[in-house]
Amino acid sequence: MKKPLALIAVALLCAACAPAANPTPEPAATTAVTPSAPVSLSVSSGPQAPGGTVPATIGITWDEASKDAAVDVAEQAMADFARPGVEEKQWANELARWLTPHATADYSAVDPANIPAGRVTGPATLSVDEANGYGVMAAVPTDTGTYTLQLLRTGQEAPWKVNRFTPPSS
Secondary structure (H helix, E strand, O other): OHHHHHHHHHHHHHHHHOOOOOOOOOOOOOOOOOOOOOOOOOOOOOOOOHHHOOOOOOOOOOOHHHHHHHHHHHHHHHHHHOOOOOOHHHHHHHHHOOEOHHHHHHHOOOOHHHOOOOOEOOOOEEEOOOOOOOEEEEEEEEEOEEEEEEEEOOOOOOOOEEEEEEOOOO
């Protein structure tokens, strides 16, 4: 009982010592705004994208070697993917060499017995976007239809990696 009374006494003492509220607001101080120097994010103070365009491939160009490498990876990755009779761990480990880190995580829990395709039946064909040297779509025919593979790379000399296998549309 002594503790609550002491707290009430302290609260009243603090309230009595506080200054009275001033109902009249103080006038706002006015300051003049002076314009600053122009700001540019470019090194030479010029426009960042002259003419509003970006270079076509942002540093990576397509050549026959890039296309051949993408076709090769698409065909080999699909051949490793389309093996429903292989034990899960072996399947995931052998497929991982063709995959991006994201795809490796995504496909590590797949049971290959659930994959309807059993073999690749023809060569891969690419859908190349000449303005994007970092990615390509590959169509790979299998015994159950044509799978679409998304392949990515991180640079001109970097290897192609599969990011996604999309089964044929029903």
